[in-house]
Amino acid sequence: MEILYAILILLGLGLLLGLGLAIAAKVLHVKEDERIEEVAKRLPNYNCGSCGYAGCHDMAEAIVSGKEENLRKCKPGKEDQNFKPIIEYLNEHPNEDGSKVKAHL
Numbered sequence: 371m372e373i374l375y376a377i378l379i380l381l382g383l384g385l386l387l388g389l390g391l392a393i394a395a396k397v398l399h400v401k402e403d404e405r406i407e408e409v410a411k412r413l414p415n416y417n418c419g420s421c422g423y424a425g426c427h428d429m430a431e432a433i434v435s436g437k438e439e440n441l442r443k444c445k446p447g448k449e450d451q452n453f454k455p456i457i458e459y460l461n462e463h464p465n466e467d468g469s470k471v472k473a474h475l
């Protein structure tokens with residue numbers, strides 16, 4: 371009988387914590403700038419880190435936020451396949467205030 375109580379208590383706690391996590395995920399959700407994902411798609415996606423960032427997503431985040439302007443920091447990136455499409459995309463998708471993201475070769 372004691373084991374049954376212990377199992378019920380653990381199940382109840384699990385449900386309560388799961389519900390708490392689900393609510394926290396909804397309430398604390400931060401919407402990411404969709405341009406980050408678009409820039410990340412245009413990077414080589416080797417996630418090699420030779421740009422000095424943890425991976426392509428971090429590099430994309432730095433580019434879109436204006437922290438990183440030099441696209442050539444992505445060593446495996448190619449001008450025609452990666453950098454020019456990123457610059458074109460960013461020129462077509464400026465910041466909310468209308469200013470352009472400064473990214474160059």
Ligand code: SF4
Nearest residue numbers: 417418419421426444
């Ligand atoms: S160097 Fe290029 S491919 Fe490697 S992680 Fe950085 S952005 Fe991605």
